[in-house]
Amino acid sequence: MSAHEDHDHDHGSEHEHAHAPIEAAGMPGYYDIMETAFQELMIEKGYIGAGEIRHQIEVLDSRNPALGAKVVARAWADPEFKLRLLENGRTACEELGITFYDLTELIVLENTPAVHNLIVCTLCSCYPRPVLGLPPDWYKAKPYRARAVYEPRKVLQEFGTVIPDDVEIRVSDSTAIQRYLVLPMRPPGTESYTEERLADLVSRDAMIGVIQIKSPVEGAEA
Amino acid sequence: MSGSEQLLKRLPNDIGGLEAPKIEQTDHVLLPWEKRCHALADVLDFHKIINTEEKRRGVESLGAEMVGKLTYYERWIAAFANIAFQKQLITPEELATKMAEVEDRWRAHS
Numbered sequence: 001m002s003a004h005e006d007h008d009h010d011h012g013s014e015h016e017h018a019h020a021p022i023e024a025a026g027m028p029g030y031y032d033i034m035e036t037a038f039q040e041l042m043i044e045k046g047y048i049g050a051g052e053i054r055h056q057i058e059v060l061d062s063r064n065p066a067l068g069a070k071v072v073a074r075a076w077a078d079p080e081f082k083l084r085l086l087e088n089g090r091t092a093c094e095e096l097g098i099t100f101y102d103l104t105e106l107i108v109l110e111n112t113p114a115v116h117n118l119i120v121c122t123l124c125s126c127y128p129r130p131v132l133g134l135p136p137d138w139y140k141a142k143p144y145r146a147r148a149v150y151e152p153r154k155v156l157q158e159f160g161t162v163i164p165d166d167v168e169i170r171v172s173d174s175t176a177i178q179r180y181l182v183l184p185m186r187p188p189g190t191e192s193y194t195e196e197r198l199a200d201l202v203s204r205d206a207m208i209g210v211i212q213i214k215s216p217v218e219g220a221e222a
Numbered sequence: 223m224s225g226s227e228q229l230l231k232r233l234p235n236d237i238g239g240l241e242a243p244k245i246e247q248t249d250h251v252l253l254p255w256e257k258r259c260h261a262l263a264d265v266l267d268f269h270k271i272i273n274t275e276e277k278r279r280g281v282e283s284l285g286a287e288m289v290g291k292l293t294y295y296e297r298w299i300a301a302f303a304n305i306a307f308q309k310q311l312i313t314p315e316e317l318a319t320k321m322a323e324v325e326d327r328w329r330a331h332s
Contacts, residue, residue, distance in 0.1 A: 031296045032255035037320035056261035122238025124278050136249040146242035158245050176274035
């Protein structure tokens with residue numbers, strides 16, 4: 001059992017298991033066998049093609065927050081692109097060669113000095129996977145899903161993010177077909193940065209909205 | 223008031239707004255079967271065999287006990303099996319037989 005599973009056990013009976021206990025080298029676990037059997041039946045019966053799962057694993061492996069960071073950096077550097085991105089997140093991402101392998105819509109939420117955005121999926125784990133990859137476990141677990149919608153300031157504080165009281169916090173709850181991405185504020189002191197260098201500043205958590213991007217210049221805190 | 227009406231008002235997935243403990247910033251690298259299960263979910267969605275919302279409802283209809291005790295991807299594969307039975311894509315017998323086959327194959331190769 002991993003260290004973080006031990007951790008989870010503090011939450012009592014309602015805690016969410018992030019993953020199965022690691023099996024000792026040996027027989028695959030029950031659900032592992034079930035997945036293999038289910039997949040093979042689907043292929044044998046012709047519902048899905050033999051290579052499709054393998055191909056989709058490659059697609060999943062190709063998605064990570066660096067793609068989202070590229071989108072954010074472009075939006076910071078190119079105001080015209082930013083307008084298109086806020087108008088239609090999906091088609092703007094596609095301009096940068098980021099394909100959407102599903103039918104989800106992407107709504108990009110812009111942080112400003114007056115508004116801070118936070119995304120959540122209270123019902124399950126919907127997430128802008130084509131641009132960020134798979135969500136972290138905490139995003140899928142009960143505490144974040146339950147609390148983000150009614151005490152976002154407290155939740156943000158747990159991530160070390162303090163939003164001034166006069167800044168509105170908007171929490172957007174994702175659905176199976178509608179996903180969100182936060183466009184963080186460009187930090188001061190980055191006026192001369194190239195897009196590539198800007199992208200290096202953009203983290204996954206900033207695009208979920210649980211943190212803000214700090215200025216790389218000492219003493220130039222936003 | 224028995225309080226049982228709460229069971230009607232809130233299905234197991236509907237937890238937005240409930241009290242909950244502090245957020246532990248946990249994450250883990252998916253196990254190989256978990257990644258396969260995720261890819262399977264996407265492929266089932268592409269073909270409209272089981273879409274994302276059907277999967278979510280399938281997980282919910284496992285009931286509170288299973289939702290609480292199974293891990294994330296264990297819930298998914300359990301939901302897929304149930305939905306595939308309901309849609310008569312496969313039968314429980316076929317799945318049981320195939321699982322025994324997979325197990326035997328593994329033993330034969332180890």
